[in-house]
Amino acid sequence: MxxxxxxxxxxxxxxxxxxxxxxxxxxxxxxxxxxxxxxxxxxxxxxxxxxxxxxxxxxxxxxxxxxxxxxxxxxxIARTFQNLGLFGSMTVAENILVGSHLQIRGGALSAAFRWPATFSSERRARARADELMELMGLREYRDLVVETLPYGIRKRVEIAKAVASGPxxxxxxxxxxxxxxxxxxxxxxxxxxxxxxxxxxxxxxxxxxxxxxxxxxxxxxxxxxxxxxxxxxxxxxxxxxxxxxxxxxxxxxxxxxxxxxxxxxxx
Ligand SMILES: Nc1ncnc2c1ncn2[C@@H]1O[C@H](COP(=O)(O)OP(=O)(O)O)[C@@H](O)[C@H]1O
Ligand SMILES: [Mg+2]
Known part of the structure; x- marks a missing residue:
């Protein structure tokens, strides 16, 4: 590859x-x-x-x-950074949505979740962000501001943001x-x-x-x-x-x- x-x-x-x-x-x-x-x-x-x-x-x-x-x-191709590549004053959900606004193609994520083709791109992005937070154990942090979270959780959010683009x-x-x-x-x-x-x-x-x-x-x-x-x-x-x-x-x-x-x- x-x-x-x-x-x-x-x-x-x-x-x-x-x-x-x-x-x-x-x-x-x-x-x-x-x-x-x-x-x-x-x-x-x-x-x-x-x-x-x-x-x-x-x-x-x-x-x-x-x-x-x-x-x-x-x-x-998506990456994370050695020093967190997150928007600290935004919530977990908002950070993941930023990540998913990179163009979505028929990549790994669509294959894994099979969203209806009728979803608008915005609904797809939100559905995907919710699925990702569920999958990554982040649902309880959904609406919390990133800079208030423990380091291990922030690192997880960063990965969610990276994979939200479907790399x-x-x-x-x-x-x-x-x-x-x-x-x-x-x-x-x-x-x-x-x-x-x-x-x-x-x-x-x-x-x-x-x-x-x-x-x-x-x-x-x-x-x-x-x-x-x-x-x-x-x-x-x-x-x-x-x-x-x-x-x-x-x-x-x-x-x-x-x-x-x-x-x-x-x-
Ligand atoms: N933007 C840069 N300008 C000048 N030197 C750099 C820059 N980025 C990295 N280096 C140098 O390149 C070498 C490798 O750095 P880096 O790739 O960050 O190493 P690692 O991630 O393995 O710790 C180091 O000597 C570092 O000082
Ligand atoms: Mg390094």
Whole structure:
């Protein structure tokens, strides 16, 4: 579904992404792992048209590089942001309606809910927002102002807003950052169920290694803008560059999480 090839992004002298290549299959739960500054958010910014990298990003054969963010959204790609992308002074329902006002196509949501074709687009949008709030356990928060809600709930609203446009591909940027253990567990169950209900393909950025290992089908590990591992959780767990960069050195001694690539590869 998603083909990223030889992606390169620079800011002035800083190389944020260097020759990054990977593919995400339809229905996959794909994770991007890496310490702060690894280039994870930059990669999402490339995918959603906020920056213009060199290389190629194709979704179902369509090149994304050079397209505007709204064109990319129309192609069925939605994302959340590391720092909540919500309108804090609006209610939960209003935020979700904003998300759904992106054009609705015959995507995952219509298939999941089968609204009557006679619904006006506004009624469809409201019906969809209500269904989503039901599905996402947000009904009791419907008319509450977002900035008054606990963080875990706000994160859920942000995802509801993102999927309200009926995307095929959902990009989540560190969705559990700032959540405690219970919130994280609940969130994982929630995302897995949502993925199944809506037939979503998910790419999730995360640096909680244990969580990623548990739920991802495949993982791309980045460090300093470069791919240091790509494979199943098992393969990533046994990958020496990943071990050196994040999990301590191969011989068991501890290494700093932000070990430089030179050090990590010069053993
Ligand atoms: N808009 C920008 N201008 C300049 N440098 C940036 C910009 N965005 C990101 N960078 C740099 O690119 C690198 C990767 O950042 P980022 O993609 O945010 O990493 P991550 O999300 O993995 O923490 C960092 O060195 C960061 O400082
Ligand atoms: Mg980031």
């Amino acid at each position: 998603l083909h990223v090839e030889s992606l390169r992004l620079e800011f002035g002298g800083v190389v944020a992404l260097r020759d990054v290549t990977f593919t995400v299959e339809k229905d996959e739960f794909f994770a991007i792992l890496g310490p702060n500054g690894a280039g994870k958010t930059s990669l999402f910014n490339c995918l959603s048209g906020l920056v213009r990298p060199a290389g190629s990003i194709k979704v179902d054969g369509t090149e994304l590089i050079g397209r505007k963010p709204h064109e990319i959204a129309d192609l069925g 095929q591909l959902l990009l989540l940027d560190e969705p559990v950052a700032g959540m405690n253990h219970e919130e994280t567990e609940a969130f994982v169950d929630f995302v897995l169920e949502l993925k199944q209900r809506l037939g979503l393909t998910i790419v999730m950025i995360e640096h909680d290694v244990a969580m990623v290992m548990r739920i991802a089908d495949r993982i791309l590990a980045l460090d300093f803008g470069e791919t240091i591992g790509l494979g199943t959780p098992d393969q990533i767990q046994r990958n020496e560059r990943v071990i050196a960069a994040y999990l301590g050195t191969v011989d068991g001694s501890q290494t700093p999480a932000l070990l430089s690539m030179e050090e990590a590869t010069s053993e």
